[in-house]
Amino acid sequence: MGGDVVVVDYEGSIVYAKVNKDGLYVCPLCEVALFQSPRDLMLHIMAHAKGYTEKLAKIKKEVE
Numbered sequence: 001m002g003g004d005v006v007v008v009d010y011e012g013s014i015v016y017a018k019v020n021k022d023g024l025y026v027c028p029l030c031e032v033a034l035f036q037s038p039r040d041l042m043l044h045i046m047a048h049a050k051g052y053t054e055k056l057a058k059i060k061k062e063v064e
């Protein structure tokens with residue numbers, strides 16, 4: 001494991017997230033979703049708060 005923890009600042013919202021070896025942000029909540037941009041990470045975290053992450057994770061998988 002490991003990976004650097006970075007501060008992600010998106011429109012005034014700040015979260016701490018790990019960056020994996022490919023330079024992708026790792027969701028600090030579910031630790032499975034990966035994102036290229038702070039915006040995508042934030043949208044995903046907001047989705048956690050609203051409770052539809054399962055759906056999003058599935059969409060993400062299909063996209064990849």
Ligand SMILES: [Zn+2]
Pocket residue numbers: 027028029030031032033044045048053
């Ligand atoms: Zn997540």
